[in-house]
Each structure stands twice: as structure tokens, then as C-alpha cells.
Amino acid sequence: MFLELKNTAIGYQTTLIKEVNTGLSLGEICLLIGNNGVGKTTLIKSILNQIELLNGEVILNGNSTKTLSSREMAKQIAVVFAKSQIPANYTLRDLISFGKYIHYPYYFELSETDQQEVEEIIESLNLTQYSDFQLTQLSDGNLQKAFIGRALAQNSPMIILDEPTTHLDEENKIIILKLLRNLAQEHHKLILFSSHDWRLAKEFANKIWLINNEKLEAGITEEILLKHDELLNPNLFQLNDGFVAPKITAPYLHKEMLYSFLQKNFQKKLSHLQFEFKLSFWVISNGDIQKKCYSFEEISAFIKKLH
Numbered sequence: 001m002f003l004e005l006k007n008t009a010i011g012y013q014t015t016l017i018k019e020v021n022t023g024l025s026l027g028e029i030c031l032l033i034g035n036n037g038v039g040k041t042t043l044i045k046s047i048l049n050q051i052e053l054l055n056g057e058v059i060l061n062g063n064s065t066k067t068l069s070s071r072e073m074a075k076q077i078a079v080v081f082a083k084s085q086i087p088a089n090y091t092l093r094d095l096i097s098f099g100k101y102i103h104y105p106y107y108f109e110l111s112e113t114d115q116q117e118v119e120e121i122i123e124s125l126n127l128t129q130y131s132d133f134q135l136t137q138l139s140d141g142n143l144q145k146a147f148i149g150r151a152l153a154q155n156s157p158m159i160i161l162d163e164p165t166t167h168l169d170e171e172n173k174i175i176i177l178k179l180l181r182n183l184a185q186e187h188h189k190l191i192l193f194s195s196h197d198w199r200l201a202k203e204f205a206n207k208i209w210l211i212n213n214e215k216l217e218a219g220i221t222e223e224i225l226l227k228h229d230e231l232l233n234p235n236l237f238q239l240n241d242g243f244v245a246p247k248i249t250a251p252y253l254h255k256e257m258l259y260s261f262l263q264k265n266f267q268k269k270l271s272h273l274q275f276e277f278k279l280s281f282w283v284i285s286n287g288d289i290q291k292k293c294y295s296f297e298e299i300s301a302f303i304k305k306l307h
């Protein structure tokens with residue numbers, strides 16, 4: 001395994017994540033997920049040796065991170081933080097070139113091959129027209145992509161990204177995700193990224209690290225999602241406190257739409273009802289009574305009649 005956590009506990013004065021024993025291999029994409037404040041960023045900083053571990057160790061490519069200098073660390077892991085400081089008076093091309101400098105003993109003009117690689121990265125990120133822009137002139141999304149570009153230029157076996165898609169619109173999200181997937185699949189890079197969006201996991205990550213109750217649960221994406229209904233359950237977005245959901249059996253989108261319709265329109269417990277989607281209609285069961293409904297309007301009328 002390229003990255004191993006052995007009895008690793010992390011936190012500050014108090015523990016955020018209790019002892020973890022897990023690891024990741026080259027070629028894998030892992031989503032780090034968990035509610036605000038559970039310690040995702042702290043875990044990333046702990047892996048990078050920027051925060052002292054409370055217990056255990058982090059092994060990177062066979063070496064304890066405690067023994068690695070920051071330059072040695074940078075050769076193994078490239079990082080993109082959600083909030084990065086913007087170096088003043090540099091262009092986008094400069095920023096991406098910085099990724100290459102960890103491979104030079106001191107400031108030196110980039111070799112032609114490296115310069116060419118920087119241009120290729122700029123192009124792959126659709127940033128060519130902004131190459132000579134000052135960083136301060138870039139939109140949040142393009143700045144985010146520029147930092148990702150710097151990480152790519154670093155050419156390290158592992159890339160860690162803290163909420164990489166935050167500022168990106170759908171088109172750019174896909175550009176970045178495809179690029180990262182290609183890096184994992186074709187170039188065997190290990191990618192660890194944090195996000196609040198489990199949909200990304202389903203489409204994109206083969207592993208999940210879920211932080212919950214001070215524990216880190218690691219596993220294959222689909223297995224973790226199956227075990228943790230709360231990650232998929234639209235209950236997370238519920239505003240209506242009086243509402244208790246019925247049992248809904250339907251493909252995801254239909255389930256989500258029915259749920260959203262019911263919780264907006266009925267401030268009551270519907271747990272005694274069962275809804276099943278049958279391609280062109282819904283079957284609602286209330287004990288022994290069953291009712292076919294062909295529209296949400298019919299569903300609404302039926303529930304109103306029941307109560």
C-alpha cells in the first residue's frame with residue numbers, strides 16, 4: 001500500500017478521529033466524507049505531517065512521514081487546499097510552473113520538456129486564454145483549476161484535494177473529475193479528495209473514508225453507501241420537522257422527487273404508508289388498502305382523503 005495509517009489518532013487538544021488502521025494503494029480514488037467539523041481537513045493536514053498525530057503513524061511509500069522533509073513529502077504528495085493563499089504578482093502560468101520547482105535544487109529556468117508539460121496542463125484544464133493573467137484577476141473557479149494545475153505539474157504519485165469542486169460549475173467539475181480519473185486509471189496516481197457530495201463518490205470514487213462519531217470507516221464506495229442510508233437519504237435536507245417519511249420503493253430520482261413532494265405538502269407522519277413505483281404509476285399501500293395513482297396530484301388527493 002502507498003499510504004498506510006497505523007493506529008493513527010488525530011485531533012488537537014481533543015481527539016477528532018480515534019485510532020485508524022487502513023490504507024490506500026496507487027490507482028485508487030478515495031472520497032473523504034463527513035459532516036462539517038468532523039476533521040476532514042485535520043486528517044489531511046495530519047497525513048501531510050503539518051499537524052502532530054495524537055497516536056500511531058502515517059506510512060508513505062514505506063517511510064514514516066515523521067522522517068520525511070517537506071521537499072521529500074512534496075515529491076510524494078501534491079496538495080490542493082480549499083482555501084489556498086494567492087501568491088502576489090504571479091501569472092497563472094507561473095503558479096502551475098511552481099509545481100515543477102520541487103524537482104529543481106534551486107530556482108532555475110524550467111527545462112523545455114517541463115515548460116511543454118506546463119503548457120499541456122494549462123490546455124487540459126481549458127485555461128490557455130488565461131495563461132498570462134495575474135492570479136488576482138482570475139475567477140474563483142479558474143483559480144481553483146490553476147491550483148489543481150500546480151498539483152498536476154508536481155507529478156507526484158499521490159494527490160490530495162480538499163473540496164476540489166467547490167467553486168466549479170458543472171462543466172468544469174466534469175473536466176476536473178475526468179482528469180483526476182484519468183490520472184488514477186492511466187497513470188496509477190492515488191487520489192484522496194474531500195467533498196460533501198456523495199453523488200461524486202458514486203460516479204467517481206472507488207473507495208470511501210467516512211468520518212462519523214470519531215471513527216473513520218473505510219471501504220468500497222458501494223458497500224459504504226449501502227451500509228449508510230443516511231448518506232443517500234434525502235432526510236438530510238428535511239426542513240419540515242413534523243414530517244415522517246413513508247417507505248418508498250422506486251428508482252433514486254423518483255424516490256427523491258416523491259420524498260420532496262410529500263415533505264413539502266404534508267406536515268405529518270406518513271410512516272404507515274408504502275409507495276411503490278411501477279413505471280407509469282405509483283401503488284400506495286395503507287395496511288390492506290391499495291390505491292393506484294398516476295400523478296402526484298392524485299397521490300396528494302388520496303393522502304388528504306385518508307387523514
Ligand SMILES: Nc1ncnc2c1ncn2[C@@H]1O[C@H](COP(=O)(O)OP(=O)(O)OP(=O)(O)O)[C@@H](O)[C@H]1O
Nearest residue numbers: 012013016034035036037038039040041042043196
Ligand atoms: N488549529 C486548531 N486548533 C484547535 N482546533 C481546531 C484547529 N483547527 C480546526 N480545529 C477544530 O477541529 C474540528 C475539525 O475541523 P476540520 O476543519 O478538520 O473539519 P472538517 O471536517 O474539514 O470541516 P468542514 O467540512 O467544515 O470543512 C473543528 O471543530 C475545528 O474547529
